C-alpha cells in the first residue's frame with residue numbers, strides 16, 4: 001500500500017466527492033513559531049497579520065489556572081465566554097456563537113447556506129480564506145474586483161443572482177486595509193434580497209479606532225440576515241489558541257450553529273478569551289502601540305516613495321501588481337517574511353518597533369534591486 005500524503009499533486013485511491021479534487025489547498029504564511037522548518041530566528045514574521053505582543057500577563061495567568069483541568073472536555077456551550085461577550089456587546093446570549101477561530105464560524109455559515117451550484121460572493125482581493133470556503137461547500141465563488149482599493153458595493157449588488165446565498169464584506173478589508181462607510185454598507189444590505197446571508201467580517205475591527213465601533217453590530221440589530229464575525233487572533237494576540245465569535249439575531253445564529261462540531265473551542269482558549277476581554281487597559285495600551293507603529297511604518301514606506309494607502313488595520317498594503325511575488329521573495333531572502341498576493345500586491349504586517357525598523361530597511365534594500373519603478377502604472 002502506498003503512503004498518501006496530503007500534498008497538492010498527490011492522487012488518493014479513495015473515492016472523492018465531486019469538486020473536492022479541484023480545491024486549491026490553502027497556502028498559509030510561513031509559520032515562525034519555532035515548530036516550523038525555519039525556526040524562530042533570524043526571520044521577522046510579518047506575513048500573517050499576527051500580534052507581535054505575547055499574550056497579556058492576565059491572560060497567561062488565566063490559561064495557567066485551567067491547565068490542570070485539561071483531562072475534561074471544554075464547555076460545549078461555551079457559556080462563560082458567550083456571557084462575557086454578550087455583556088461586552090450588549091446583546092442577548094442567544095445572539096453569540098463561538099468557534100475555533102472566526103474561520104471555523106465562516107465555514108459553518110457557508111456550509112449552512114451554500115450548496116452545489118449556489119453562489120458565495122466576496123471582493124477580490126480580499127481574505128484568502130473565502131475561496132476555500134466556497135470550494136469546500138461546493139459553491140461557486142463570485143469575486144468582485146475592488147474599486148480604488150475598497151469594496152465596490154454597487155458592482156456587488158449588481159452581481160447578485162437567484163443563486164446568491166451568502167456575501168462577505170470584509171471591513172476593514174484584508175489585504176488592502178480599506179473600509180466602507182457604515183451608511184453605504186447599510187444601503188447595500190437594504191438593496192439585496194433579505195434571504196441572502198451577509199457576513200460582515202470584522203477581524204480587524206479593534207484597530208479602527210477608540211472606542212471600537214463596529215458596523216456589523218449595529219446592522220445585526222436591524223437586519224435578521226446580517227452577522228458580524230470577530231476574532232481573538234488579531235488585536236487580542238491569541239492567534240495560536242484559535243477562538244473567534246459571531247453575532248447575529250437568534251434565528252440566523254441557530255442556522256450557523258447547525259454545522260457546528262461540538263467541543264471545537266478548547267478550554268485554554270475559552271479561559272484566555274474571557275481574561276483578555278476583562279483586561280481592557282492591557283488591550284487599550286497595545287492598540288495604542290499598534291497605532292503608533294502604523295504611523296511609523298506608513299510614513300517610512302511613503303518616504304521610500306511607495307504609494308501606500310491609509311490602513312485601519314495592523315498591516316500595510318503595497319499595490320505592486322505582478323511584481324508582488326518577486327518583491328516578497330526578495331524580502332524573504334533578507335529575512336523579512338511578508339505576504340505576496342499576486343497579481344495584486346504585498347501585505348506587510350506591523351510588528352514591534354525593532355521588527356518595523358528592520359522591515360523598512362529591508363524594503364529600502366529590496367527596492368534598490370528592482371530595476372523598474374514599483375509605483376503602479
Ligand SMILES: Cc1ncc(COP(=O)(O)O)c(C=O)c1O
Nearest residue numbers: 101102103127174203231233244
Ligand atoms: C479578514 C479575516 N477574516 C478571518 C480571519 C481568520 O481569523 P481566525 O484566526 O479567527 O480564524 C482572518 C485571518 O487572517 C482574516 O484576515
